[in-house]
Amino acid sequence: MLALLVLAVFPLQPTQAAASVQFHDLAAAVDFPERIVFTLEVEATQPIQRVELRYRPLLGAVTFVARPRITPAPALSVRYERDMRVNYLPPGIDLTYRWRVVFADGSWVDSPARTLRYLDDRYQWVQRVSGPVELYSAVTDARYIEQALTITTRSIADFSQRFGVELERPVRVLLYPSPEALRSALPLQSEEWIGGLAIPEYWLVLAGIAPGIGAEEEFARILSHEVLHLVIAQATDNPFTMPPAWLDEGLATAYQMANDPRLDAVLERARRSGKLPSLRALGSGFGTDPEAALLGYAASRSVVEYLVATYGEEGVARLLAAYREGVTDDEALERSLGLSVDELDRSWKAWLAERAATQEGSRAAAAVVLGVAALAAVVALWRGSRGSWRYPQATLRSDGHS
Incomplete structure (x- = not known):
């Protein structure tokens, strides 16, 4: 039996051990997605009363402590399995870990720290680095990898330039060979429509994109969005709050390199039927229903388009900067743009209705012009054709006969 503890903030101060300790084995092996197996072989000049495995994601804030049950002895061989189905961690992160041996008087000795790159060992990964992007691809095709790198780096550069954000560390991207392969690497019961996801805490993007026809478009739609x-996340980073989903997803959707053709129609249907969601409803997420999620993306993109049209990208940059202060949504909007969430909601929906009316008027005017042009063409055709329908005139010869 194992006891599992979590150390959140304050580690205990070490106690100097009188015993001499030698660590012989500090290995770790990945069996994705089932488990990580940690092993320890250690000898000491006194009986070891307890061992602890301390591990955490290298970029994570929480250290986990496991205490395998042992029989006290001067020499130990220990094996610890972490069940990754139950205690999920995403592939692509680095783990740091060390063992601690504790003696009867409460003193202890820590092993040297080790680092494990936690990759999905069901695939052979090709690693490539370009600028701020470290890419791992389960597809070995060179063109596929180059397209993914180009689109990812270009998306980061374009957005960073527009909004004055400079990445503090590299981004790691794992590309699976299909959406189904990606979902097999996600937690159980994950939504079936997921084609990619971003995990800002670990500076990690996971995506499932099949090689071949359409891959470049999917890179532009999925990778540019997730990265x-x-x-x-960096532009709004603070220890207290996150930006609302409508801003986060709206920006990513508005500035991804390929548009989703479904969004305009979904948004217009909701507007016409009076079913546009409120910004407060969109603040925490879009739910798991695919249709509701699609409307959430469409509405969020539209809100961002309204903000850019009304306040410019400079205004959006001020809004992002306001979130770095750890304020609420209303406070961030008030400080940067001078309005509340509810006022933005009303203004956006009024803008959307006005734009729809303008488009309807333009379409109606275009229809009239086309109709007039079509009528004129018919009249001209009729007039021009009328002469060619006459019976032939008789031609008189010089002898008087026709």
Whole structure:
């Protein structure tokens, strides 16, 4: 049996051990997605009463402590399995870990720290680095990898330039060979429509994109979207709050390199039927229903388009900077743009209705012009054709006969 503890903030101060300790084995092996196996072989000049494995994601804030049950002895061989199905960690992160041996008087000795790159060992990964992007691809095709790198780096550079954000560390991207392969690496019961996700805490993007026809478009739609979440997370980073989903997803959707053609129609249907969601409803997420999620993305993109049209990208940059102060949504909007969430909601929906009316008027005017042009063409055709329908005139010869 194992006891599992979590150390959140304050580690205990070490106690000097009188015993001499030698660590012989500090290995770790990945069996994705089932487990990570940690092993320890250690000898000491006194009986070891307890051992602890301390591990955490290298970029994570929480250290986990496992205490395998042992029989006290001067020499130990220990094996600890972490069940990764139950205690999920995403592939692509680095783990740091060390063992601690504790003696009867309460003193202890820590082993040297080790680092484990936690990759999905079901695939052979090709690693490439370009600028701020470290890419791991399960697809070995060179063109596929180059397209993914180009689109990812270009998305980061474009968004960073527009909004004055400079990445503090590299981004790691794992590319699976299909959406189904990606979902097999996610927690159980994950939504079936997921094609990519960003994990800002670990500066990590996971995506499942099949090689071949359409891959470049999917890179532009999925990779450029997910990597922007990491840039937005840095632009708004603070220890207290996160930006609302409508801003985070809206920016990523508005500035991804390929538009989703479904969004305009979904948004217009909701507007016409009076079913546009409120910004407060969109603040915490879009739910798991695919249709509701699609409307959430469409509405959020539209809000960002309204903000850019009304306040410019400079205004959006001020809004992002306001979130770095750890304020609420209302406070961030008030400080940067001078309005509340509810006022933005009303202004956005009024803008959307006005834009729809303008488009309807333009379409109606275009229809009239086309109709007039079509009628004129018919009249001209009729007039021009009328002469060619006449019966032939008789031609008189010089002898008087026709």
